[in-house]
Amino acid sequence: MFCCLWVLPGQAAAASASPSEAAIRIAFYELGVLYYKTSHGTHAGIDLDVIQELGKRTGLRFQPTLESRVRIWTRLANGTLDMSVSGIATPEREQFARFIPYFVTRNYVLMRSELPDSAKNPQGFLANPAYTVAVVKSFKHGSAYDRWLDQLRALGRVREAADFQMVLHLLKIGRVQAVLALPTSWVPAMKQEAMDSTLQVLDWWPKERIVHGLILSRRHIPEATAARIGAAIQSMREDGTLLAIFQRHIGPDLAESLLKY
Template identity: 55%
Template sequence: MLKRHFLAGALLCCVGAPRAAPLPAFDCGDIAVAFYEHGALYYRDGNGQWAGIDKDIVDELGKRLGCRFHASVDSRVRIWTNLKGGTLPMSVSGIATPERLQFARFLPYFTSRNYVLLQKNSKPAVHDLASFLAEPGYKVAVIKSFKHGPTYDAWLAQLRKEGRVYETADYGSLIRLFKLGRVQAVLALNTSLAPLSRQRDLADGVRILDWAPKDVIVGGLVLSRQLIPEATAEQFAQAIHAMREDGTLRAIYSRHVGAELAAGMFNF
């Protein structure tokens, strides 16, 4: 689990009693926001339109605060580079780290967990992190710049020393490597499991394993300290709190991952 003192530095307001009245009108102007494709967080629907939890969160903020968001889609590596360089005001579903807190504020709106997707034809003896490490020919793929929680990040650090980690630019590339059998495992958030299960060429050949049950990933809005005024960030934080209290967040989660998974996404 991310250390609470990191989250304390990221949060701009604490969760308290429900607000007695709706937020006052607030025009935060035009803000560029970069999304990245990843499971139920951001994806193309059956009509080819962008959809997902992240999109619905941002759309709702626009309605409540009068913000005019200008969306783009980019790789996570470029997004973090631009945030750090002060050329991008905002992104979504980011994970706070001490380094990132130096240039961005984080406003949590969901929790998630990573699971291991293992090739079904892998050796039966591979049943946990240690036994995967013990197979020198086994490799794993991850998206470059992603944080996966303390347990998986320590495991990946060991694998990187042995040259057994593929770094991909995006989620699509990650899944393609797995389907082609170039790697024996990938890591996926639980918000990605439902979309993956609908891919018939993948679902029948994968084992979904929980090798770090105590790790929790906290994702939130990422706001540039350089480009987003603190007063604006405070308004965002109050709006997210209101969305949690009035059931909007639960409705958004349920729409994309179902009610059962949605119920466990509030531990922030």
């Protein structure tokens, strides 16, 4: 848990915070380059940079915590959390939260290289009852992948883990034959785990687009505040700040693709 309160004094803000405005309770979760612990023990990542820049531009204050993804959604739904990051909108989630898009990406399949070519497509993988896949619990993966996962779940062939590190561990030790992952997760993970030679990255549905947004509690974040946040994100997109953040964490090759939403 964090115990700090970010206050950004003396910075030019697009809209000043009211003195009576309470700090926004925001939860981060560790995943790839979105939010990660550095070798110095501090945190860094795309989501952290976006929120800190957002504070500078709006004058809003944030009270950060570190949570699991499952607990974040639970807290947002029950009204004990104000805001989170990099979430995917669904009709159910939009009942209790607003979403402000700031990047788009899609899932890829990371598969053990020794599997036969017949398994390296959705139908072929599904046809072999010995093959299982691991995913992070509560994650959405895009309509095509989620339909495929539903078929595997009906057969008891999906393993769910609390975080991506555990999902990758299950793949590494051979407990599953494939996992689903976003580039923001698998690019750094494969480098850190030195797994490039043992895995193959497959792009089964290249037209899939998964828009990720800031998640704002409808109960606790007023519509006017949500509009301020949305305007600040748009200005960050227009002046190149979002692109610079993406480039810093994921490199120039993938950075521009994250803005095509």
